[in-house]
Amino acid sequence: MTRMENVTQWNLIFTGLEGFGLRAMVFIIAIAILFFSWSSIKNIRPVSRRILLFSLRLAGTLLIVLLLFQPHLEQKEVLKLKNKVVCLLDASKSMSLKCGDIAVTRAQLLDNFFTENDAFFKELQSSFDVNFFTFSDIPTETSYKDIRTGITPDGEDTDFAQTLKYLQQRYKDDNVKAFFLFSDGKDTVERPANVNASEVIAGIAREFSSPFFTFAPAENMEARDVALSSISYNTFTFARNPWKVDATIKVMGYNNLKLPVTLKEGSDIISTKVITANEEGEYNVTLSFTPYKTGTFLYTVSIPVQPKEAITENNQVSFLVKIVRDKIRVMHVCGRPSWDERFLRQALKNDPNIDLVSFFILRTPNDISNASNDELSLIPFPVDELFTEVLNSFDLVIFQNFDYRPYDSPIYRFSYYLSNIETFVKDHGGGFLMMGGDLSFTQGGYDGTSIEEILPVYLTSGKDLTETAGLRAALTENGQRHPVTTLDINNDRNLSIWENLPELDGCNITTQPKADAVVLATYPSQGEPPLIAVRDVGEGRCMAITADSLWRWNFLSVGRGGSNRYYMKFWQNTIKWLIKDPLFNPIHITINKDTFLPQEEVQVNIKVLEKSYQPWEGVHLEIDVTNEFTGKSIFINKGITGRDGQYTFNFKYEEEGFYIIKTIAKNESGEIGQEHTVFNIMKADKEFKDTSIERELLMKLAEVSGGKYFNLPQKDIRGKISIENPPITKLVGKKQISLWDKGYVFVIIISIVSFDWWIRKRSGLS
Structure with a gap:
């Protein structure tokens, strides 16, 4: 008082x-x-x-x-004593928006109001004790002098309910006779879809005994803006499955627009649609695409900036999506039934994480039949559908003892489909496995084809070379530590397991492994031909198993009183490696979370594994953290991995945005590999998502409290507002x-x- x-x-x-x-x-x-x-x-x-x-x-x-x-x-x-009057001025960022085509912001509109009604407020202060506040989420007390010099609209959030509750507590024992509220009415608190913000705030206002006089820019003061007011998407999705994002575009102040809406992965455009906005209002659009890689990726939905837009920050929205595997889709193509085919197919079918599509080639286009296809139980191999239309929906393709040549006629052109498989591996990150047999490798005619281009071994030229002696597989030095051939985490036990696996019945002979291939096991006969070899090819991976009798590791092991767990473990390791399961990546970058506040500490750990997947000590790391959109480098670092193959560092940064942590691993022989991950620095800024003026909220607030709503500008408010001013006294002492x-x-x-x-x-x- x-x-x-x-x-x-x-x-x-x-x-x-x-x-x-x-x-x-x-x-x-x-x-x-x-x-x-x-x-x-x-x-x-x-x-x-x-x-x-x-x-x-x-x-x-x-x-x-x-x-x-x-x-x-x-x-x-x-x-x-004097009665009180309280004035509240919105200082959130949305008040910095321009009013229509004029060069006046909403905050400047308030400045003009106080200039034009200065005499009224001076009279008000002579008759009442007037308190002034600026508010965004919680009010901050200020003075009339500070308001007259201009407020800075920089609040990150607007919470009317919190503001009203603060006033209730602050003035619960005071004689407040009126509240003046100046705002654009934009409340940014996220509430359930069935909860109306105006009703929530009106409910609190009903508890006040004093009227609210509310002021907002008039209808002709709306900002000109095209905004992505909301987007809806799943924060994770499954590889090789369609994913979509639903966007709502709000158009204000424009007519007859053609708006291209673009979806990008990083800087690559992956989907675009054009909408026609004939008038102001909201428009919905759905963008979709099918991801093939697993990991966390940055996506951006954007619309072009229009002439005289009040704000451009809401013309694009970026977000992170985690892509994981649902089920591993495997296409298994076999030339003829065999024990090896039977045991492999059973292993794949019994794995609940695998969706298996398997084909036996029992009938070729060259087979003569006097009946129509509808009358035959053996359908033709659906070559075109598999290797053109749905190939990219698979994670792994297995050719087991399959000869493609019967399909390489002028009609079927299977050699063309072999090039599709090469593209599937190199460009789409797929996995490919070829298994041995008398219809595989050179015997299947794959020498000189696109398949040989991606295999980890060179094929002989037209020669049918096989080894038929019964011998056990022999692990190489790399094979002793590689995740595919690790059947036990203890190295000595793992060697013992491989030494005691049943013998195999021979293998296909290839010439030699390619320079970038890794041989994991050999067939210990003359020349020690590769038995299991692997190779990274472009974005994908390939494996060659030159034997057709791995089934013996299952059948004979069980027959000796053992189990088939090593056979199953081998295939589990093989499939995980071929589909690039993140656990098998040789370079890992992990951060403590995906989204950070400005100046919050980002904790980064980099782990490097050898080809044998053991910790790699002494690897030199070149680390660069860059802005995803501008390419500006914000942090450069170098490090060396320790005995555990790991290097850890921390850093902070102020500016909001999406950033990529890239690392290049090198040793004395040259580059080992590269890896990257994405994170985000952002504030919870909701002020510019929707730039419209919410007059309904301010009108409701005035109505339920017994006050009045006014449009700005208002040049003479003196005669339009009446405030009760009964005398009040306070006893301060007596005797x-x-x-x-x-x-x-x-x-x-x-x-x-x-x-x-x-x-x-x-x-x-x-």
């Missing part, structure tokens, strides 16, 4: 003989005493003496009555002065009694 003046008030109070009945009895007794006193002296002469005696007795009786009533004089110190227990009172009473006695004696009365 603010003081107006200090006033002293005096009051006479009685503290004795409490209760009306007792006081009435005293008055009756006093009257009776005076009556009998008058009766006893009514015959005294002269009359003047009689009147003097009665007057003395009347005075004495009154003094005694007053003495019984115990009179006090009460002094009060009272303050006369009582006793009038009955003073000595002079008793002296007066004794003096009256003595004078009465003296007169009666002089008159000869008893």
